[in-house]
Amino acid sequence: MQHRFAVLAVCTANICRSPLIEMVLRDRLDPQHFEVASAGVRGWVDKPMDAMAAMELMRLGLTPGSFRSHPIDDYFVASAGLILTATTDHRSSILGGSPEALRRTFTLVEFAQLAATIEADDPESLVAEAARLRSRARGSLDVVDPFRRKPAVYRTVADQIDEACTTISTRLNALVATSAP
Structure with missing residues (x-):
């Protein structure tokens, strides 16, 4: 069994x-080469996906299945x-708890911007090059928290996540397709 590149959404x-990031990436990344998980910095333990977020996920053609929330821990990082x-x-x-994770930790929007424009030979070198060129990311790098807000906010967040995940998954899948024996 070959090593799969692990992606963590937080x-x-x-x-x-x-969970939206996790489910979209899991659906779009090649499962032979990638594994995806998610966690929260103040993560709730064993809670289902928020109902409005789950509705947006279903609008994107996916389902939350048996998703349960997790707090982040050292193993995940x-x-x-x-x-x-x-x-x-x-x-x-x-980074406050794991400063050594700096070179592989990005906001979703930041990494999507960088991944679309830089050269790399494999997922590891894409992450390394993105870290080196981090200052090139522009604009707001955050995805706003939709929790307990209007449905339109959930829709905007889901669309932003969908767009960024499409960019990232397309780029990562292309890198493993070209490096396959």
Whole structure:
């Protein structure tokens, strides 16, 4: 069995944004080469996905299945080759506990911007090059928290996540397709 590149999605409670990121990436990334998980920096334990976020996921053609929330822990951080956070504050929370994760921790929007424009030969080198060129990311790098807000906010968040995940998954899948024997 070959090693699969691990991607971790992170938000606050692990019930809205990071589950959306996890489910969209899991659906779009090649499962032979990638594994995806999610967690929250103040993660709730064993809670289902937020109902409004789940509705947006279904609008995107996916289902939350038996999703249950998880708080982030050292294992999640240490085992991930790429950590995608909803906001810069989440990124700071991870780095506060694991400063060594800096070179593989980005906001979702930041990594999508970088992945679309830089050259790499494989997922690991894409992450390394993105870290080196991090300052090139522009604009707001955060995905707002839709929790307990209007349906339109959930829709905007889901569309933003969908667009960023499409960019990231297309790029990562292309890298493993070209490096396959």
